[in-house]
Amino acid sequence: MHFHAYKKLRNGWRASVLAAIGGKMPAAPITRSALEIERYCAGSLDWDNAYGGLKPLLDCLVAPSARNPDGLGLIMDDSPRFMPDAPRVFQLPAKRGAGYAVVRIYAVD
Template identity: 40%
Template sequence: MKYGREVTFSIPEASILLNVWQRMHWAKRKAYHESLCWSVRAALESEGYQRLSPFKRCKIEIDRYSSQLGDWDGVMGGLKPLFDTLVVCTKTNPLGLGVIEDDNPGCIIECPVIRQHKSTHKAAATVVTITEVLEA
């Protein structure tokens, strides 16, 4: 494969787990998603990310640091709000930042790699690396 641009950023909290997300009231979900969007935007700006065209094809790696390790299905399902923040802004997804074109298999060409790491509660974080794929 031939790779292009790469973006790495860190947000200062572990990604939410699916069970927590599903049990949230719709208003709290909206508030969480807006807060996540601002956290991702701030992290991208602190890394010097220049807003160029969104990645048309990419692969994603996520390192999740938390005091408790989650079930794999809960970790993967809980990434939905993060992915919705990374895609292009649309009428149905007004919080998209336009880093990647979409979160479908045509854009994210392989299942995201997720690694969990045990850490202290204060050191909780989510580190995201997005690599543009130019040729398969």
């Protein structure tokens, strides 16, 4: 994907997440986190596409950095050091054109 197209996609996710949290950025990111994502859709993706499609979402959840200045700072990072387990993804049915996602973020020890 061209970097301009990816930035547009990431900004769309960023706007959706920012709206979902009421426009309030956290004072500090969750240092160690776990994620659950419920993907409501008319059709299921195979697992490599389901997990690969998380990248723009994860990029806007992490703390801002020089490489990713658009991060919202909800979680410190999506690396195994800060997110010990891969996100849990659930694919659930929805009517065509009425898909949405629910993201749950948990602090872990």
